[in-house]
Amino acid sequence: MGLILAYSLRNLLTRKMTTVLTAAGMALVVFAFASIIMLAEGLERTLVDTGSDDNVVVLRRGSGSEVQSGVGRDQAAIVETQPEIALGPDGKKLVARELVVLVTMTRRASETSANVVVRGVSENSYLLRPQVQLAEGRIPSPGVNEVVVGQSIAQRFKGAELGNELFIGGRNWRVVGIFDAGNTGFSSEIWGDVDQFMQTFRRPAYSSVIFRLSRTDLYASVRNRMDSDPRLTLEAKRETQYYRDQSRALSTFLRVLGVTLTLVFSFGAIVGAMITMHSAVANRTGEIGTLRALGFQRRTILLAFLVESLALGFIGGAVGLAGASFLQFFTVSTTNFQTFSELAFSFTLTFDIVYKAMSFSLIMGFLGGLLPALRAARMNIVEALREV
Amino acid sequence: MTLVEIRNVSKSYIKGDQTIPVLQNINLSIGRKEFIALMGPSGSGKSTLLNLIAGLDSADSGVISVDGMDISSLSQRDLARWRSLHVGFIFQFYNLIPVLTAFENVELPLLLTGLTKRQRREHALTALQLVKLEDRLDHYPGQLSGGQQQRVAIARAVVSDPTLLVADEPTGDLDRVSAEDVLQLMERLSADLGKTVIMVTHDPRAARKAHRMQFLDKGVLADAPEDTLSECF
Ligand SMILES: Nc1ncnc2c1ncn2[C@@H]1O[C@H](COP(=O)(O)OP(=O)(O)OP(=O)(O)O)[C@@H](O)[C@H]1O
Ligand SMILES: [Mg+2]
Numbered sequence: 001m002g003l004i005l006a007y008s009l010r011n012l013l014t015r016k017m018t019t020v021l022t023a024a025g026m027a028l029v030v031f032a033f034a035s036i037i038m039l040a041e042g043l044e045r046t047l048v049d050t051g052s053d054d055n056v057v058v059l060r061r062g063s064g065s066e067v068q069s070g071v072g073r074d075q076a077a078i079v080e081t082q083p084e085i086a087l088g089p090d091g092k093k094l095v096a097r098e099l100v101v102l103v104t105m106t107r108r109a110s111e112t113s114a115n116v117v118v119r120g121v122s123e124n125s126y127l128l129r130p131q132v133q134l135a136e137g138r139i140p141s142p143g144v145n146e147v148v149v150g151q152s153i154a155q156r157f158k159g160a161e162l163g164n165e166l167f168i169g170g171r172n173w174r175v176v177g178i179f180d181a182g183n184t185g186f187s188s189e190i191w192g193d194v195d196q197f198m199q200t201f202r203r204p205a206y207s208s209v210i211f212r213l214s215r216t217d218l219y220a221s222v223r224n225r226m227d228s229d230p231r232l233t234l235e236a237k238r239e240t241q242y243y244r245d246q247s248r249a250l251s252t253f254l255r256v257l258g259v260t261l262t263l264v265f266s267f268g269a270i271v272g273a274m275i276t277m278h279s280a281v282a283n284r285t286g287e288i289g290t291l292r293a294l295g296f297q298r299r300t301i302l303l304a305f306l307v308e309s310l311a312l313g314f315i316g317g318a319v320g321l322a323g324a325s326f327l328q329f330f331t332v333s334t335t336n337f338q339t340f341s342e343l344a345f346s347f348t349l350t351f352d353i354v355y356k357a358m359s360f361s362l363i364m365g366f367l368g369g370l371l372p373a374l375r376a377a378r379m380n381i382v383e384a385l386r387e388v
Numbered sequence: 389m390t391l392v393e394i395r396n397v398s399k400s401y402i403k404g405d406q407t408i409p410v411l412q413n414i415n416l417s418i419g420r421k422e423f424i425a426l427m428g429p430s431g432s433g434k435s436t437l438l439n440l441i442a443g444l445d446s447a448d449s450g451v452i453s454v455d456g457m458d459i460s461s462l463s464q465r466d467l468a469r470w471r472s473l474h475v476g477f478i479f480q481f482y483n484l485i486p487v488l489t490a491f492e493n494v495e496l497p498l499l500l501t502g503l504t505k506r507q508r509r510e511h512a513l514t515a516l517q518l519v520k521l522e523d524r525l526d527h528y529p530g531q532l533s534g535g536q537q538q539r540v541a542i543a544r545a546v547v548s549d550p551t552l553l554v555a556d557e558p559t560g561d562l563d564r565v566s567a568e569d570v571l572q573l574m575e576r577l578s579a580d581l582g583k584t585v586i587m588v589t590h591d592p593r594a595a596r597k598a599h600r601m602q603f604l605d606k607g608v609l610a611d612a613p614e615d616t617l618s619e620c621f
Contacts, residue, residue: 003499
């Protein structure tokens with residue numbers, strides 16, 4: 001039935017203006033849908049890539065993030081004795097006490113302020129996060145007011161350039177290095193010596209203890225031991241899981257927002273398609289009568305008009321996705337709602353999103369075309385022929 | 389040999405609370421290979437009768453059989469199939485599909501047959517040669533004159549080789565020369581191809597081409613009025 005397909009498609013080409021406008025409406029909806037889902041996807045990827053599977057993050061029980069957590073010195077010492085902890089190249093246990101605080105900094109571009117994660121680290125922290133690679137300068141020396149910043153911080157915040165001084169916690173800190181942490185949350189962090197930060201912020205407790213498992217399957221045993229140790233009020237999570245949990249709230253929010261918003265918008269696009277197809281049917285009533293007279297069945301008429309509106313949906317979907325795919329070149333920053341800190345990430349287009357957005361658009365086309373197509377298929381032949 | 393047998397056919401339309409009788413107790417036989425002209429004043433029910441014979445509409449009562457088949461008993465699906473096999477349509481305003489070329493318009497009815505693409509092409513070309521438009525295959529209806537469009541429509545009507553051709557005022561929208569072309573073609577379809585042709589017309593010159601004239605007045609078959617006869621012969 002190539003001729004019927006040609007019939008439907010050529011009719012779309014004949015009324016270019018309405019085709020373009022209707023498809024543009026759908027394209028906008030698909031664009032909105034795809035971009036919000038791409039945002040959620042990008043966020044998830046960034047946070048999930050931040051963690052590694054062999055690392056365990058130990059937090060105070062019930063605290064959702066490092067910011068809310070507190071691990072006392074005595075408890076940290078007990079964590080460090082766990083036998084499942086891997087040994088570092090120096091033969092010592094690969095474990096790091098870390099402190100996470102949020103500080104306010106000013107964005108270079110907009111002069112507005114945002115929360116930034118400051119992480120107090122020890123030497124092992126760098127070994128535990130191989131994705132954090134020094135790009136420029138050096139690592140801060142222990143016992144000195146020096147910091148190293150993620151490249152996303154260096155790019156976006158005032159005073160975060162190499163060699164400058166940052167005013168954090170009432171003191172000045174020299175930026176001695178910039179690290180590249182790829183597409184991970186660490187890129188949006190400032191790292192310095194944990195003991196210096198503990199003093200500066202007058203904190204009695206660390207935020208977390210991070211260690212590497214000597215074997216990845218030892219997680220259950222270390223977790224069980226720490227859960228059953230009466231001295232510990234802590235909770236161990238795989239680092240990947242920790243970051244996945246962090247991203248879940250926001251990405252779920254984005255997805256729900258995306259779907260709700262686009263469902264509302266899509267209503268408009270469907271009505272638009274419906275009006276377009278309705279007038280297409282009205283304008284071609286005589287044609288429909290002729291086709292029926294020649295012996296074409298009702299379902300062929302139905303199909304021809306459905307194909308037409310599905311094609312509208314297809315064009316809209318393709319254009320919307322093409323537009324959304326350009327967003328991949330942009331990096332955005334948002335507040336990580338779990339820690340209320342600034343986090344930079346990119347829109348990420350996946351095959352799954354393409355598939356969903358196209359299906360969504362085709363469904364809009366289908367719903368818009370269904371009633372007009374049914375009307376066309378149900379027309380009385382003699383009455384339709386009178387409309388020539 | 390009769391092809392179309394119409395027995396006690398009546399049809400009326402209901403408008404509001406009153407019934408408008410359009411056809412009243414029509415009895416008519418049309419022979420195989422006959423070329424018949426259906427005439428009568430406007431509103432006399434010519435188109436309605438033609439639509440009944442062509443299986444586009446159904447009568448309130450009575451029987452219409454074509455080639456031994458009682459078409460009043462067919463479901464609308466079977467009727468559509470029956471039309472595609474047995475009836476060719478020629479309309480006053482040609483009714484070509486504007487987005488399809490002349491060739492594609494003629495090929496269209498063949499989609500309903502089991503023919504291969506190649507066979508469809510051959511048949512469509514033959515039909516277009518018959519109406520002398522083989523050099524206009526790729527023209528769209530909008531690029532053709534009224535007379536040419538009606539010839540394409542005739543090619544479309546005969547391409548699937550139906551027994552019966554129905555034409556509702558086929559020359560009604562044409563100038564004299566084009567009308568003459570179209571009428572000659574219709575004569576040939578009847579004489580050379582042996583089609584049974586039923587043509588509704590207001591034009592006595594057109595009616596003169598037919599073997600027989602049938603008059604309809606206010607929904608009943610009537611004898612030819614004096615003035616029409618004198619004008620015709
Ligand atoms: N759908 C309808 N509803 C109501 N009345 C109708 C309908 N279709 C036709 N009629 C009436 O039936 C009568 C016959 O109509 P028909 O079209 O058969 O006439 P006709 O002889 O073909 O006239 P013309 O020469 O003007 O084409 C007319 O009075 C018309 O008003
Ligand atoms: Mg009429």
